[in-house]
Amino acid sequence: MRRLLAILTMVIALGLGNTALAEIQWHETNRDVQGRTWNDPRTSDGIEIYGRNGTITIYTPKRINVRVYTILGQIISQATLQPGTSELRLGTRGIYLVRIGNLTQKVAI
Numbered sequence: 001m002r003r004l005l006a007i008l009t010m011v012i013a014l015g016l017g018n019t020a021l022a023e024i025q026w027h028e029t030n031r032d033v034q035g036r037t038w039n040d041p042r043t044s045d046g047i048e049i050y051g052r053n054g055t056i057t058i059y060t061p062k063r064i065n066v067r068v069y070t071i072l073g074q075i076i077s078q079a080t081l082q083p084g085t086s087e088l089r090l091g092t093r094g095i096y097l098v099r100i101g102n103l104t105q106k107v108a109i
Contacts, residue, residue: 026066026079026086029057038098039105049098051107056088056098069097 037048047064050057058066061083068077068088076096077088090096090109098105 024077024088024090026077026081026088028082029085029087031085031087038107039103044100044103047100047103049100049105049107051096051109054089054091054093054109056090056096056107056109057085058088058098058100059085060100064100067099069099071095071097073097 035050035052037050039047039049041048046061048059050059056068058064058081060081063080063082065080066078067075069075071094076090093109095106095108098107
């Protein structure tokens with residue numbers, strides 16, 4: 001019951017309307033990423049995924065297609081990222097699923 005309540009709170013906080021989704025966009029950044037990566041870059045073609053302070057950060061050495069989903073499976077973002085570091089500021093803490101090709105990674109922010 002607690003888990004269901006937490007999930008519903010997250011969905012309401014995200015306001016999953018079209019306007020809320022339109023405001024969520026990836027931004028390229030030059031900032032150095034520090035912290036623990038959520039995946040092993042050696043097994044994911046050098047791609048690193050970080051989650052911290054309401055932001056999902058991805059470093060990629062090549063162009064990739066990325067999708068971010070809520071834990072309920074609703075898509076939050078879909079984009080093609082260029083090589084380098086990109087950030088997606090969600091602002092709402094929770095658990096998200098990041099899918100890049102065959103790699104799916106759970107990220108808690």
